[in-house]
Amino acid sequence: MRKYLSIILIAVIGSCVDPYRPPEISAPNTYLVVDGFLNGAGTSTIRLSRTQNLSEYQKPPVETKATVRVEAEQGGSQNFVDKGDGTYTLTDGGLQFGQKYRLRIRTSAGREYLSDYVVIKKTPKIDSVSWRPLDEGLQFYVTTHDPTNNTKYYRWDYEETWEYYSAFYSHVEYLNKAFRYRQDNVNHCWRGGKSTGIFVGSSVKLTSDVINQYPLVIVSHSASNRLKVRYSLLVKQYALTDEAYEYWQNLRKNTESLGSLFDPQPFQTIGNIHGVTDPNETVVGYLSGYSVEEKRIFVTVQELPSWRIPTGYESCVEDTLPIRPTREKPSAAEMAEAGMEPIDEILSMSGQVIAYRMSSESCVDCRTVGTNVKPSFW
Structure with missing residues (x-):
């Protein structure tokens, strides 16, 4: 009898436990996301999408058939070209450094959004991208300066590319139910990726506008085959205003500095794009204006310490x-x-x-x- 009472008790307790789904996970809101910048020396690209619930795993839906227009504070406007996939481009817009512009967006549903005016800043060149071997891998650094002392605030991101080889060299393929000699080399490939972190720096507390060896990414020598043959890092640099720097700093703290009771607690990061149709509507994103400076570096395995770098194919058997x-x-x-x-x-x-x-x-x-x-x- 005691055995059956235990089974009944377990069943009753189990049936009383309902999964907790906070409203932030299943909220019906799909906020507009504005990703991009106004380029003072090239093509400007704006990508529009919508937020989705944390419980959804598909790609965020893009916002198509919108009208995107840049407006100058001194008068005049230009329309972006709709590419049909949520991206909108303005080629050779003639945006002037030192002048202020804003972005006006009107969705296919008739909802309108407007950014604050932002000044177009000229980004100084990157002086160097360097690296140093550490115990955990290869640490990359960026060095830059502005001789006019006008930049003060910087942001960087990067694109990485690496060369690798498959476990076996194949010169035969099976096609149309028959074996034949391969026409393509499928043993030698390249792979790439983009930065996911937020990298911002400031020289505002220094006597000169210099950023010396700002630490970017550490590439592990044991977690992947990135450094096995040849590795390339393309660093992109952007000049920020103090308001944009504060936005990216707050976003970095929200996404990277959490983890204990003593870390900064999360807060809402406010951008500079607002709803016109509904002023209370949340818009995700921050519009900036600048030019882009790039510098690429290569590293070969012969330049590295005698690390045991994996191939990525250690478990392969024939x-x-x-x-x-x-x-x-x-x-x-x-x-x-x-x-x-x-x-x-x-x-x-x-x-x-x-x-x-x-x-x-x-x-x-x-x-x-x-x-x-x-x-x-x-």
Whole structure:
């Protein structure tokens, strides 16, 4: 009897526990997200999208068929071109350094949004991008200065590209239910990524407008194959106003400095884009105006300490599969149909193909995580 009472008690307790879903996770609001800047020396690109609930895992929906216009404080305006995928571009807009502009957005639903006026700042050139080996990996730094002492506030992001090789060199492929020699090299590839952190710096407390070896990213020598062959880092630099610097600093604190009771507590980061149709509507994003300066650096494995850098293919194994199935093994064609990739053929003493060496697609074809098209800058 006691046993059955225990089972009933467990069932009752379990049935009383409901999952807690705070309103922030399932709120119906989809706020407008404005991502981009006004470029004083090139094409300006604005991307419009909508926020989504934390419980949703698909890509955020983009805002299409909107009207995006830049307006000068001194008069005049220009329309951005709708690319149809949520991006809007203004090519050679002739935006002037030192002048103020704002962005006006009108969605297909008729809702209007307006940014504050922002000044277009000229970004000074990057002096150098350097690196130093540390215990945990390669630390990259950026150094810059403004001889006119007018910038004071900076932001950076980066794009990384690295070269790698698959576990096996394959010169055979299975196509249209037949084995044939490959036309493309699927052993040699490149892969890339963009920065996800927020990097801002200021020289406002210094006597001269100099940023010396600001630490950017650390590339681990043991967590990936980024440094196995050749690695490239493209650093982009932007000049900020003090208001923009404060916005990015607050955003960085919200996203990177949390974790304990002694860390700064989260707060709402207020941008400079507002609703006109509904002044109380939240808009996510901050509009800035500047030019962009870039500098690229390359690092080869020969320049690094004698680190044991993984290939990323340590778990790859090969198997020899006959042309015709046996009791022990299926045929090479059957395994190719199932997703395995051929590496090369096995020949008999008379030169006839009797089997194929094969492995999983991810171990043979480097294009599963990258591209075999060599970058133009490589």
